Amino acid sequence: MSTPRILDGKALAAAVLDECRAETDALTNQGITPGLAVVLVGEDPASKVYVANKVRTCGELGFHSRKIELKAKTTQEELLQVVRELNADSAIHGILVQSPPPKHIDEEAIIRAIDPRKDVDGFHPENVAKLVLEDPSGFVPCTPAGCMKLLESAGISTNGAEAVIIGRSMIVGKPMALLLVSKKSNATVTIAHSRSKDLPAICRRADILVAAVGRPEMVKADWVKPGAVVIDVGINRVEDASKKSGYRLTGDVAYQEVAPLCSAITPVPGGVGPMTIAMLMKNTLQAARQLSSM
Ligand code: NAD
Numbered sequence: 173m174s175t176p177r178i179l180d181g182k183a184l185a186a187a188v189l190d191e192c193r194a195e196t197d198a199l200t201n202q203g204i205t206p207g208l209a210v211v212l213v214g215e216d217p218a219s220k221v222y223v224a225n226k227v228r229t230c231g232e233l234g235f236h237s238r239k240i241e242l243k244a245k246t247t248q249e250e251l252l253q254v255v256r257e258l259n260a261d262s263a264i265h266g267i268l269v270q271s272p273p274p275k276h277i278d279e280e281a282i283i284r285a286i287d288p289r290k291d292v293d294g295f296h297p298e299n300v301a302k303l304v305l306e307d308p309s310g311f312v313p314c315t316p317a318g319c320m321k322l323l324e325s326a327g328i329s330t331n332g333a334e335a336v337i338i339g340r341s342m343i344v345g346k347p348m349a350l351l352l353v354s355k356k357s358n359a360t361v362t363i364a365h366s367r368s369k370d371l372p373a374i375c376r377r378a379d380i381l382v383a384a385v386g387r388p389e390m391v392k393a394d395w396v397k398p399g400a401v402v403i404d405v406g407i408n409r410v411e412d413a414s415k416k417s418g419y420r421l422t423g424d425v426a427y428q429e430v431a432p433l434c435s436a437i438t439p440v441p442g443g444v445g446p447m448t449i450a451m452l453m454k455n456t457l458q459a460a461r462q463l464s465s466m
Pocket of ligand 1: 315338339340341342343344345364365366367368371384385386387405406407408444445446448
């Protein structure tokens with residue numbers, strides 16, 4: 173048992189946003205104001221908080237931002253029309269439709285309708301292909317990009333490391349696996365998921381363990397190899413009568429019992445979460461740069 177290094181996403185995100193601010197100033201001086209449009213369909217409370225944070229951060233950096241709030245009963249065609257208008261709008265460099273939309277919306281079709289050059293979430297098939305091809309002109313999904321930045325800035329080498337990712341979503345698990353296995357990172361990667369057999373044994377192999385599941389405190393101490401680096405992507409609301417809100421946020425890792433075993437670990441909140449927004453801002457700057465050099 174030792175004291176792990178706490179990977180402070182809040183501090184690192186602030187440093188990334190400082191860099192973004194400097195780059196925004198430089199672009200604005202050239203007559204380009206980075207613009208991000210955030211579309212929210214419906215009333216999901218967590219989505220509302222995420223969207224408000226994104227729009228607030230745009231304001232702090234001097235971006236142009238547009239928040240488009242649509243009723244939960246918005247049709248697929250109406251939403252597609254909003255996306256088409258944003259695609260054609262030269263003041264907008266990044267377009268994001270907050271996930272998850274209401275159930276009657278075909279999210280996949282909406283993502284495909286976004287101009288891939290403005291797809292700052294990195295979910296469009298063209299950007300997924302660029303990630304596979306390791307083409308830096310593509311947009312890397314913000315959460316895994318933030319996880320990689322946390323590892324890099326802490327000087328944690330992924331070279332030859334055994335990495336295990338729990339979760340195979342297109343938002344976190346799969347892109348995280350691609351980043352770790354890339355020629356830049358050189359990890360040996362295992363993706364575990366809901367059908368994996370003997371998950372604790374798979375996790376115990378990991379030098380770097382990434383949990384992206386959505387199950388509060390699922391990863392226990394006996395799942396973790398001593399000295400491992402643990403990245404906890406999970407954000408779960410659990411009831412807590414002692415809190416004013418009635419809930420507290422917890423990750424997918426049982427932090428109290430796991431942390432003493434690790435060489436480094438991300439807290440929840442204050443780990444991966446703040447990095448996601450910072451990387452979104454970086455992606456929007458990349459879009460603004462790339463679109464204005466065309
Ligand atoms: P998802 O529901 O799309 O995917 C969850 C994955 O976990 C699936 O691939 C599934 O196979 C796997 N899984 C489910 N139950 C499992 C089990 N018992 N054992 C092993 N694997 C299991 O979720 P997601 O969008 O990838 O998000 C995962 C978590 O990360 C959620 O808590 C979400 O809130 C959080 N998240 C955080 C950020 C952030 O900014 N920090 C961003 C995105 C998602």
